Each structure stands twice: as C-alpha cells, then as structure tokens.
Amino acid sequence: MNRENIKTKQCNTCNKVKDIxxxxxxxxxxxxxxxxxxxxxxxxxxxxxxxxEVGEPPxxxxxxxxxxxxxxAMELTNSxxxxxxxxxxxxxxxxxxGWICHxxxxxxxxxxxxxxxxxxxxxxxxxxxxxxxxxxxx
Numbered sequence: 001m002n003r004e005n006i007k008t009k010q011c012n013t014c015n016k017v018k019d020i021x022x023x024x025x026x027x028x029x030x031x032x033x034x035x036x037x038x039x040x041x042x043x044x045x046x047x048x049x050x051x052x053e054v055g056e057p058p059x060x061x062x063x064x065x066x067x068x069x070x071x072x073a074m075e076l077t078n079s080x081x082x083x084x085x086x087x088x089x090x091x092x093x094x095x096x097x098g099w100i101c102h103x104x105x106x107x108x109x110x111x112x113x114x115x116x117x118x119x120x121x122x123x124x125x126x127x128x129x130x131x132x133x134x135x136x137x138x
Contacts, residue, residue: 006020007019007020008020009022009023009032011023011034011035011036011039012034012035013035013036013039013043014036014038014039016036018036020032022036022037022038023035023036023037024037024040028080046089046094047087047089049094050087050089050094050096051087053096054087054096057085057099061085061099063085063099063100063101063104064088064097064098064099064100065098065100065101065104066100066101066103066104068101068103070084070085073085073101073102073103076101076102076103077101077102081102084101084102085099085100085101086099086100086101086102086105087099088100088105088108090113091113
C-alpha cells in the first residue's frame with residue numbers, strides 16, 4: 001500500500017481512528033507519530049508540569065532502572081537528544097516515577113508499562129540463559 005493513499009490512522013493513546021493529518025510528522029523523519037495531536041499536546045502539558053515540579057535530575061545521576069551512569073547513558077543515546085535522561089511518569093496517574101535512560105524508557109514504552117509482559121520477558125531470558133550468564137549473576 002502506498003503511504004500517500006492512507007487517509008486515516010489509529011492513535012496509540014486514545015485508540016480513536018482519525019484523519020491522517022491529525023498525526024504530526026516526526027521532526028526530521030518521513031513518518032507520522034503514533035499519537036494524535038490532541039494526545040501529543042496533553043502529554044506535553046503533563047511533562048512540562050512534572051518538569052516544573054521535580055526540576056532536573058541530580059548531578060551524577062544514574063538511571064533509576066539499570067543504574068547506568070550519565071556519561072555511559074549519553075554514549076548510548078540518540079545524537080538528537082540533549083540529555084541522557086527521560087522524565088518517567090505513570091501515564092494513568094500523571095505522577096513522576098524517576099529519571100531513566102532512553103534505553104529503559106524505550107523498553108517500558110514497548111511493553112506499555114506492563115509488569116506482566118516484563119515478567120514474561122524475564123522468565124524467557126532466564127529459561128534460555130547460558131552457563132556463563134548464570135555465573136555472572138552469582
């Protein structure tokens with residue numbers, strides 16, 4: 001299917017099918033975002049509010065999930081990012097959870113913050129671990 005022929009798209013946040021023009025084009029990219037403008041705007045307001053409340057991450061911060069230090073997190077970050085940290089928040093309650101690296105943020109986004117999905121991933125990796133990986137844990 002030709003992309004120019006697509007007239008509608010479903011928003012990943014509100015799940016409504018909307019006109020394709022309701023989805024912003026990702027800056028510098030050739031595709032449209034997965035959230036409609038209304039949901040993007042709401043999310044941006046929440047982020048700004050939380051940034052005002054919590055300020056910036058502390059100096060010498062490490063990721064609240066993987067404990068990666070700032071310098072290493074910056075090396076792993078997309079070159080378009082100004083900081084290695086993402087303000088993580090609960091999308092149900094709009095409350096701040098912590099400062100995490102982009103890698104951990106992508107994982108949480110991919111599993112839609114599902115503990116059940118993460119547990120299944122852990123069990124899968126645990127089931128298929130090598131002897132060397134088992135030794136590293138000890």
